[in-house]
Amino acid sequence: MGNPFLLTLAAGGALLAGSPGGYFRQPALHGSTLVFVAEGDLWRVDASGGTAQRVTAHPGSEDHPAISPDGRWLAFNGAYEGPSEVYTMPLGGGLPVRRTFEGGGATVAGWTPQGHLLIATRSRSTLPETQLLDLDPATGTTRPIPLAQASEGAWNSGCLVFTRYAAQRSFTKNYRGGTVQNLWAFAPGDAEARPLTSDHPGTSRNPMVWEGRIHFISDRDGTQNLWSMDGAGRDLRQHTFHRGWDIRGASLSGGRIAYQLGADLRIFDIAKGTDSPVPVRLESDFDHLRERWIRNPLEYATRVRLSPDGTRIAVTARGRAFVLPAEKGRIVEASRDLAGARVRDALFMPDGKRLLALADASGEVEFWNLPANGTGPSERISRNGTVLRWEGVPSPDGARIAHTDKDNRLSILDPATGIDREAARSEWGRITDLRWSPDGAWLAFVQEGANRFPVIRLLRLATGAVTTLTSDRYDSWSPAWSPDGSWLYFLSSRAFRSLVPTPWGLRNPEPFFDRQTRIYALPLRKGLRSPFLPADELHPAPETPAGAPAVDLDGIRERLVQVPVEPGNYRDLAAGGKRLFWIAEEAGNSGKGALQTLETAPAARPDTVLEEVASYDLTRKLLVRRGRDLLVFEPGPKGPADPAKAAVDLRDWTFPLDPAREWRAMYLDAWRMERDYFYDRGMHKVDWPAVRDKYLPLVDRVTDREELSDVLGQMIGELSALHMFVKGGDFRSGPDHVLPASLGCEGSPVPGGWRIERIHEGDPDLPESLAPVAKPGVELQVGDVLLAIDGAPLDGLPHPGGLLRDKAGKPVLLRVARKGREWEVLVRPMTPQADADLRYAQWELGCRRKVETLGGGRIGYVHLRAMGPSDIARWYEDFYPVSDRQGLVLDLRHNLGGNIDSWILEKLLRRAWFYWKPAAGRPHPNMPETFRGHLVVLCDAWTMSDGEVLCEGFRRLGLGKVLGVRSWGGEIWLEGNNFLADGGLATAAETGVYGPEGAWLIEGHGVDPDIVVENLPHATFLGKDAQLEAAVAHLEERIRTSPWKVPEVPPYPDKSAAGKP
Known part of the structure; x- marks a missing residue:
């Protein structure tokens, strides 16, 4: 072997100077042919590099390519009908043939020396563990490799070298937990498999065999590099010496190993000990980079707010701010000059001419004023951002903006000067529910008390003094000022009546407190009479305060008034005109409920305005989000008789999207949110700005959304923490989404049909859990032969899956044979998940x-x-x-x-x-x-x-x-709320766990x-x-x-006369 190859990639430097573009993953090598994944398709290029040819072009993604030993066939995963399944096709091109019907549970793991497919699947075991199947492409039949917990494999002279365990889902570099992948060996006839890499506590995976030596990927030196060992797991040799960039996947052919590093492909020559890049050029129109149109913007809406006069709606969607007419008018993109930034939480300023929004155009999340009519420049009004901020709340005159941030601070921003002053800080959770008094002199907010019960507090702007208004015996939230500033209404859980009266009964019944919430009111000065009390001889008419009322804090808690509404499951209290509004939900149905209202007058009774409401906003009118509709109507006791007539017309709301610009913005947003959400402000002593710069050049190489997820995974993996997942997002898909279905049994082809060999057994006490073929009235048995499905014969088919597509939950006619008798029976197949x-x-x-x-x-x-x-x-x-x-x-x-x-x-x-x-x-x-x-x-x-x-x-x-x-x-917990603009997520581990002894636990x-x-x-x-x-x-x-037993019943007392002393 020659000198080992050393490569260290400088932060911010290009990975491959000669590559004009493209992000190359999952190489498969055979001789001089290299197949890889780019743009969600498969490509073919000469192993020495050059211009690649596209092999597949379906809108659904293709990945995990593997070339057969004879070089004729290409196996891969394809999402052609929705879930990803295994396909094969000629390497030189041709029609793909579907090989599995697992509902997304099968992955290509390679080929056997005999030209059979090796497939990793969780769809054949009972406990959901990955196992390997041997699939004969000639017949379509499969046989399991007799191993549990196996996910990858390569044959070495009749012995299977396999990776024990599938890859755990968290992106975690230098992972050392119990699910770490390692290599084992098993030969048919062995009593048991034997470990090969148990000397290393980290990862050993991706086995490949050449001339009796096992080559694999391992992080033994802190970075995943190429290593090899003999068949007994001895004579370890390191072949590549990359630093900071893990090898992501590798494929061996003819003494050479192709692998992915960053966004590029490289080939290591085993005999020569040389390592060289594969310069690849894609001949592509880069369709995923082409501008596209968002036709369903409301699905991406994260904030919807009504203008002060009720004629327009500010919607934050896909990281941009729009103004829509409630009835007629033009649609405006208010954040147009902030293209490339993510805009959050847009709402109208009190004058209705500007929007207040958060945007990261400066590199940090700052407050901006945006033109509500779309003309004129946006104006940055804060300059001190260091951490993620939440929605700003302008005072009634727009002269101050209250806001909170991820450090649990409440601050007051002067938009004229940019001065931002901290007003309060929480030692527990986030400060929420910021509500200005009508005169702008006071700010009510919710903060957890010392006992962690939320209380309502009041900030006096002139002095900065903060007063706690509510008792910490109860949780209180959702303050709402009366329009005249005389009353502060709020919600509080103070109604405790258990629907379960006693602990006696089966299964240890516990108290359940439904409908705990009441509505309360605090008079803000002494002598105010509840507006819900009727007039009497001493109070012939309600008072009308003159001018802005003074707030009298002396004895304010003792003046608490209960609003005459039965307790319920209430949220989102608001006051407008002479009415209170709130949403009432049924227990267990959080997310939507009934919008209810109560007039602030004697003898008033609550009315239901509208059902099935997700959220609402109250200004001069009501804006209601209901299902896929936005409704705007006059506030009152009842909603519109015909809700469709109040619905905002969204048909003309579309907008173009520049994918490359959005992906770069999402990368930076993900990096920043990772910094702000991660439990350790020191980021595990990782240089986090350097990590951003290290992977940013890869983002410029990205050509589809899956590649961006790959970059995000590499980036967050630098923190070496668990609970670091990348999921969701606006991925491309084909036009078809057809789920396979299952009969709840396994079998094999026989002449004339398909014989049942095992029926999955459900709980006999729960007949609804039984397999479709075992349901009462069907009752098929092991040994029965299925002859046809809905009249289509099974003879010659390796599996009934092809005839069960799109049949889940639908009646299907089976023709069955048993011991010379044939009959027909109706079943309803189940989904792959079922x-x-x-x-x-x-x-x-x-x-x-x-x-x-x-x-x-x-x-x-x-x-x-x-x-x-x-x-x-x-x-x-x-x-x-x-x-x-x-x-x-x-x-x-x-x-x-x-x-x-x-x-x-x-x-x-x-x-x-x-x-x-x-x-x-x-x-x-x-x-x-x-x-x-x-x-x-x-x-x-x-x-x-x-x-x-x-x-x-x-x-x-x-x-x-x-x-x-x-x-x-994995013991740093997360909530998973740091969503990206397209709905994707790169999670952050948010809350660490340590024991009384002062040591971090489990992580x-x-x-x-x-x-x-x-x-x-x-x-x-x-x-x-x-x-x-x-x-x-x-x-x-x-x-x-040490058996336990019930103590003996003691002797009963003698209360007779003879028994008395």
Whole structure:
């Protein structure tokens, strides 16, 4: 081998001086032919470089190319009908042939030496783990590689070298958590697979074989470079020495390895030890860079506000500010001269001639005045931005702007001078609900108190003094000034009546407080009488204050008045004219509700203005966002009789978009939001401005939205944190979106049709969960042969998937044969997601049955897939029926996280401290339905986020042992609200977690189990669950040595005369 190649890319420097443009990914090499991905299509170029030819041109994306060993065929993933599936086509061009019908769950992983496809999929296993399939292109039939947890593979003289685990989804450089990818080897006939790279705690992946040596990508030196080893995992050699730029993907052919670095392709020659760039030129019209038109702008609207006179609407959409007529008039883009910047939160200034908006044209988020009529320049009015700001609220005369920011500060900006003064700061959450008094002398706002209950506070502008108006015994929010400035209305949760009256009952019922919110009013000076009280002999007519009323803070809390409205689930209170408005929601239906109103007069009763309202804005008129419509109408007790007549005509609202300009703006916006949302202001000691400059040249190379996501992932990965995801956005797609469907079974082709070999088993107690072919009245069996689907014969087809496209939930006629008898039956196939849920449920059912058998009915089993609303429902469903067992296995393997750990831990911490004994029957404990046995928690490499918190909390609180293998390692939590202009997201890890001992918990490493037990790849494929078996054995031992039992009933007292002393 020659001298190793060293490449360090300077920050801000071009990756490849000779490349005129294009962003090149996922190379596939065969001889002198190199296929790669660019513009969402596949391209072919000579391995020495040159002008590339486009191989595919469908609007749907194509990726993951792999060339067959004979060089004739190209396999790839294509999103031709919606979900990405595996296709093959001649390398020289031709019609693609679809090979899978998995609903987006299959990925090309390469080819076998025999010319079979190697496919990675989660659609054949029950527990959602990736496994490898061998697909014969000649017949279309598949056979599984007998390994669980395998995602990539390459054959080495009859031995499969595979990557254990699929890539974890977070963009995290130098990842060292429990889900780290590593290389294993397995030969058919071996008792078990063996690890090859267990000496390294980091990543080893992308195996390739040449002359008996295994080449792969690894971050052993801190950057993902090319390495090799012998077949036993020894004799390690490093071949590339890049610094700061990870190798993203690699392909080997004829002793050369093509790989992606940054946005370019390179080839490493193994024999020569040389590394060289592949200069590529795309002959393309770069269609994704062409100006395009947004025809549905309201779908991208992030803020909608009404003008003071109610005739115009300011809409912030796709990072731009527009003014629309409520009835007739022209559509204006008010932010035209800020092209290339992201505009946020536009609203009208009080004069109606200007918009106040946030924009990042200066490099930081500053306040700007925009011309509401679209003529004249925009004017920057703040110059001190250092962190993301939230919507500004102008005073009634426009002389001051109140605003808050990501550092939880409330500030007052003077737009004339640009002076911005901090007025308050929160030690907890964000300061919200900024509301100016009608005279502009006071500002009401909501801030969390010392006990974290939101309270309403009042800022006096003249002195800067802040007064807390409401009690911190209750949470209060949404202040609204009466138009004359005499009253401050607000919402507060002060109505507590549980719909569940007692803890006694099945599944430990808990109190549920619906409709907690009441409306209250504070008179801002003494002597004011509630406007809702009727006139009497002492008060014949309501007072009309003369001029601007003075605010008398002395004793203001004691003057609180309850507005005569029944409690409800209220939000967004506003006052206008002689009316209050708010939105009332039903429990569990947040996001839309009924717009209600109440006249501020004696004997008034609330009216419903309009149903199904998402939001509204009140000025001289009402603006309501309802579904896909904006409605503008006069405020009153009722909305328009025909809402369609009040709808704003949006048909003419379209605008052009420059993709390259938007992508650059989104990159900078993502970089800035990452800085402002990340939990560590020091950014893990990473030079964050240098990171911005490092990847910015790649943005200029981007030619479609997926490539931008690739750049964003590389950028945020520099922080080496978990919970760093890139998802969503305005991606291109083809015209078709056709989901495959499933019958809930697996099988194989036989002469005449397709034989059922396994039917996925649903929960027999829940017949709605059964597979379509197992439903009552259908009841097909293993061994039955499907002959036709809706009359189309299955003979000669490798799989029925092609005939089940677009059939999910629709009646389908099956012709079936069993032991010489044929008949027809109607079924309704299920979606791919429902099929995945069914397979998962079968795994859970199998685990529960195994625990029942091994534990002799003394041990219960509960599995939680994640930590969200459906999972707490699952907990209540599965835990309480076994809460009286001697032991319990709480299975958190493959738990995807959420936020309900405290609910589960609280239940497990309950203790029985006495027993009830009625005259007949057995004693029962108080606290009711308390678990009194022994506990063990199972975790694995895919136990993530809040699942890890539950594991760690379980152990720290002394509830039992954690058994399994080390978990994912993601414990900096996030909310995921830092959306980009097109709706995409590059998340930031926002809230770190540390223990009482002062050490950060879990992040980057995972939870180490107390008892380490591995589920090995081959044994797991064969059905063995070593972890579950060890958990039951552990509990059996605990039960044997320390069983629990109900205490004996004591002797009853003797109250007879003879028993008295």
